[in-house]
Amino acid sequence: MLQCRDRSYYVGHTEDLEHRVAAHQAGGIPGYTATRRPVVLCWSQEFGTREEALAAERRVKGWSRTKKEALIRGDWLAVRRHAWGVRNPLPAHLAASPSIPQGERAHADGGQESPVRAEVSKPTDGSPSTTS
Template identity: 35%
Template sequence: MKGFLYILECSDGSYYTGSTKELELRLAQHQAGEGANHTKKRLPVKLVYYEEFSRIDEAFYREKQVQGWSRKKKEALIGNRPEDLPLLSKNHTQYPKDFMISMKDEVPEPSVSEPSVPEPSVPEPSAPEPSVPEPSVPEPVEGTTNKIQNNLKELRYEKQ
């Protein structure tokens, strides 16, 4: 049984993404206020995009995929700009500047001035640290296991 993924534009400009077996019937339901709560409160709605699938589960999978997309990425899909989709998959802070300017919506330039970078400070030469002689640790007595002496010996070995 075939299925459809569809995107509606609501009266407030928001998008609603859904899937159905019968696209025309589902659109009529949305327009009559019998659809999802999102569209019910934002009538009238307009079909702006749809895809047809051979099975409803494929349409449902695609619906869930598209629902997770940003508004700009949905607009690239609606506007038939598949070449923009990979770029819009990135976090919005990773968009190339020239790409953002080429988008339909104007992106205002940030009004934040460049932060001043302080000059790197050069560390003042410091006096050499006084050498402190290492305490001598007596060797363990042969034939006995002295945990404290063994631990001190290990510490001294790790320091070297």
């Protein structure tokens, strides 16, 4: 996941993370990040297959901004809390800790989130894929 100059997040996957981030940084990839440079790599995870990386990319793309920020911080309890949204009561085991302020909970109606675009490239070999 990249954070762009305008503080929006870009989610994609690749088989060569360093090369892809450098290409986004240089403006070599047309599209969303080209007009929002500089970009900063804020989160990545390695997967065994391209299919797993793509599935994770699609899942994270649908998350609210605050849930993505909890993922970036590694705050797994907050990630779980954000999964419940504002229309669902938190289970007792999640509500026992300090609650997430209402303004930071995931919006059930999609809220006003920053745009996130997916990047998909053709596999070149059988090496592991990375979601960034």
